[in-house]
Amino acid sequence: MPAIIFLLLGSGLAGYFLYEESVTRTAISSFEQGEKLAIEGDLKAAQQKFEEAKQKRSRFPAAETNENMVSTAIKVKDTLSKADKARQSDNFTKAMKLVNHAEQSSTSYTGPLFTHLQEDIVSVKTTVMVAELKYDMKGKESIDELKLVLTRAETLQVDEAQEVAGQIRNQIVDFSINEANNHLEENHFTEALNSVEEGLQINKENEKLVNLKTVIEKRRTAFEEEQQKRIEHAMVAAAKEEEMNRTSAIELNDLKTDVTDYNELKVTGSVTSKATVPVNSIGASYRVLDADGEQFDKGEVYINPDKLYPDDTGKFDFKIYDIDKDLKDLEQFTVEIDHFTWYLD
Structure with missing residues (x-):
């Protein structure tokens, strides 16, 4: 009887051990499949295999660890996907927060899976930052x-x-x-060169900027030479103008003599100011000549109004009294304006 019991017990133990060995092999197979799937990037399938391994062999720490890693990786992948969607909506701040969160979530893990995941994180971060740069460079209005x-x-x-x-x-x-x-259109050469230099600080050998700098410098030289010529011309013109104002400011327009009923010689005339500035106290020195051309009288008369502006006209008139009543050829008398005097304002 004891021998039979021993044989039955031995047979049962052998069957149990064979069963346990089969379960272990199946659990290990699921575990290995999960690792392969994880490396290939099929994380959800890998997670399922690790779960199967745990169910088949409850005490399977490696399967537990790998399942946690895959679960974290899935969350990181999902976070990166959300970050990419935020980038596509130009919400770069949100995208970077999500990328940083994904990075922090995976820092404590190592191994091939997270090596690939870190590469994905870097790639998404770079994509977000470059996209933000492209977005920010649009619409800028200054250097x-x-x-x-x-x-x-x-x-x-x-x-x-x-x-x-x-x-x-x-x-x-x-x-x-x-x-x-x-x-340059406004001949502001210093400002134009400053703009070019600002560009050359960023692009030192840019051909367009270098050529434009040469053009500006040549234009400035030509402009300054022309300006100098204009200044010299203006100085000459100003000197001529000043000379004219001092010597030829008043021009005689007309001069007329008449004999009055009282045997007086009436003289009238007008002048124009050719000066470029106002002139005042204008005097006309005259000589009265008789029929033989001999000087009969002389004097000075002042122009009315007292002040003439450029191109203004003034008038004067005077009479010669105390002429001998026996003088018969008074109508042959003439008057000459010897010269004018004036003051410049």
């Missing part, structure tokens, strides 16, 4: 605004950011050229 975006682009050591930096430099060149040309 200073573009410089701020350029500084950010240059700090990102990735090809995409450097490409954006190149686009910003080209935009700065265009801004510099436009500003310089606007100043």
